[in-house]
Amino acid sequence: MPHRPAFPSPSVTRRNVLALIGLGTVAAAAPSLTGCTSGEATVPTVTGSPTGEARRGGTARLAFAGAGAAESLDPTVGTSPCDLARYSVVFDTLFFFADGEAKPALATAAEVDSKAEHCTLTLRQGVKWHDGMPFTAADVVHTLKYRASPDRIAPSELSAYFDLASAEASDDHTVVVPTVQPVGDPATLFAGAGLYVIKKGTSSFSANSTVGTGPYRLTAFKAGVETRLERHDAYWDSNGYAEKVVLLSVDDAQARVNAVKDGQADYASDISFTTAKAGPPGAGLQIRDAGKDLRTTYGFVLNVSRDLPSDPRVRRAIKLGIDREALVKAVFLGYGEPANDLFGAGAKHYLDDVAVPERDVAKAKRLLKQAGATGKPFVVRTAEYETGLNSSAELFVEQLRSLGLNASLAKVSTTEGYDPAGMKTCDAISFPLGPVSLALTYTRSAAFETLAFPDEELKQAVATAISTTSDRERADAWTKAQRVMAARGNWVAWGRGDVLSLAKEKLTGIENRESPKYPWLGKVGFTA
Known part of the structure; x- marks a missing residue:
């Protein structure tokens, strides 16, 4: 039978890119570049949920970033964390x-x-x-x-x-x-x-007709406001703890925090580093992190369809010349660490032994001069899909200028950020990615001209990793693919930041699956 190429080719739309990075259409407030650094004490966090036995009953109220009127009950449509949190407990996946x-x-x-x-x-x-x-x-x-x-x-x-x-x-x-x-x-x-x-x-979805096999069934839904759910007592994987779950759609990160502080919610997803630095805003509340394996990787994808990023000397110069420690200190405020130019940390077969590149400004300048790039325009595109993307792009541009590039910033709204036509006009695009599978990271990004790295060795390695039935061969192929990207690829992944939330101390059962930005709530409840 005929086979398609090794890389998938989905319709190239902004929604496809959002699906790749696991984000909806909202953002949180960014920290100031002149704020705290990782040298200052950070407020301790609690990793995960309490381990005490949960009691049956009660109503758990959780606030997630939403998408307003664009939210949908159709699980093929929504991309916001609130949509995805709802889908994951109403429906099941294979x-x-x-x-x-x-x-x-x-x-x-x-x-x-x-x-x-x-x-x-x-x-x-x-x-x-x-x-x-x-x-x-x-x-x-x-x-x-x-x-x-x-x-x-x-x-x-x-x-x-x-x-x-x-x-x-x-x-x-x-x-x-x-x-x-x-x-x-x-x-x-x-x-x-x-x-x-x-x-x-x-064929259609409404509050009165939508049914799933998940741990909670839908009882009411108002797009951009709230979803009401009741426990499905015949769930195949044992019953949940909370009798009812209410999902609140709240775009603004600080508003989600205020909802918990004021007693309107028990949990606020994806709070900012600045909020965490200030500490819990009341008694009985915790700042929680999802753990190091679930950190979000922050970086920039170099658009090799343009002249400067297509030159391996330019890509190498940027990897060597940027100050990762400064970026981590300014953006994560102590809640993160430098990264090694690879996305996919936390996934199976991720290559842990690739070191963070040692900074060498002199060599970076020499490489740019050899490439004839010194003084040439270099446009960095950014939108605040994640806390700190815009501020990291501002600092990134400053660092590129210090290396000799005539760097400038194209800061756009989240509705424009991953517009394919807009991305084509820029040399680098700010990009966050959580711990999704390597298959998803490498194949879906390859479908976009502005994100792809057209390297034959990489293509063959990914094709082998996808097609082989041998886990050993698959591991070897992913190792080869990652070494290509680390050595000469178009990713400049500079740091990994914690995914933080605010919760009442007794709230438990938060289980991270696809992303800690929209955890699975099938066992949510309260400790006695």
């Missing part, structure tokens, strides 16, 4: 990420045949929809065909690997999906695709 790798959910196995022409999904038995109907293979087939439809706002990137429209149920708990290119680890691809399973026959 697989999900935890501890850097795919774990079974509605599917217990995904296997390809010896010719890599079909993937067989084995589904979990005994699962019930919120309306009491049994979950079957027909629901998965409907979901795959729904996601493959050209009518979708953003068709699933799984279509680059699987012929979703041709999926068939061989029995009530088995689905066979033809492949369109060799796939060695289908579970990881399904886990990274945001594939929430919807019931057979579903």
Whole structure:
């Protein structure tokens, strides 16, 4: 059968880029570049949730960054943390990420045949929809065909690997999906695709009709305001603790903090480093971090379709010449560390032994001079999708000027930040990425001209990592891909910052899966 190229080619839209970085359309307040440094004491944080036994009952209220009227109950549409937090407890996926790798959910196995022409999904038995109907293979087939439809706002990137429209149920708990290119680890691809399973026959979503198989069922929804949920007592993975969950859609990070401070919420997701530095704003409250393996990597992607970034001497000069420590101190305020120019920290097969480049300003200047880049214009594009992206870009521009580049800043709104046409006009683009799988990091970014690094060795390594059924070969291929990016790639990943939240001390059951910015709330509750 014909196979597609090694890299997927989704429709190149701003929404695709947002899906890659796992962000919606909102941002938090940025710290000042003249603020505290990591040399000053930081307020201690608590990693994760309390470990005490949770009690049954109560209502947990959690505030997330939302998308206003654009929020949707259709799990193929929304991208904001509030949308994604809602989807993850109303619906289930076939697989999900935890501890850097795919774990079974509605599917217990995904296997390809010896010719890599079909993937067989084995589904979990005994699962019930919120309306009491049994979950079957027909629901998965409907979901795959729904996601493959050209009518979708953003068709699933799984279509680059699987012929979703041709999926068939061989029995009530088995689905066979033809492949369109060799796939060695289908579970990881399904886990990274945001594939929430919807019931057979579903074509629209409303507060009165939406059902899932997740731990909580929908009872009320108002876009940009709140979602009300009640526990699904027939959930396949044991019942949750809180009887009810309310998700509050709050764009502004400080407003989320105020909601907890004033008793309107029990949890505020994704608070700023400045807020954390000030300490808990009241008794019985905690500043929490998601842990080092779930930090967000901050950096810049160099657009090698433009003259200066296409020169390896220029890329090397920037990697050697920037002051990572200064960036970390100014932006993270002590809640982070320098990075080694690789995205994907925390994912399975991430290469931990790549050192942070040692700064060498003199060599960086020599390389720029040799490339004829000294004094040439160099445009850095940024939007505040993450706390500190804009301030880091300001400092980055200053550092590039000190190296000899005529650097300037193009600061745009979050509605413009990852517009494909706008990105094409810039030499570097500020870019954050959490601990998503390496398959997602390398294949989806390769689909965008402004983000891609067109290197044959890299392409072959990624193709092998995606296609092989051998975990040893896959590990070796990802090692090769990462060494290419560290040595000559177009990523300038300068730091990794904590993902921070504010919570009441007794709130527990916050489980980080895809991203700590929208944790899984299936076991949320309160300790006694």
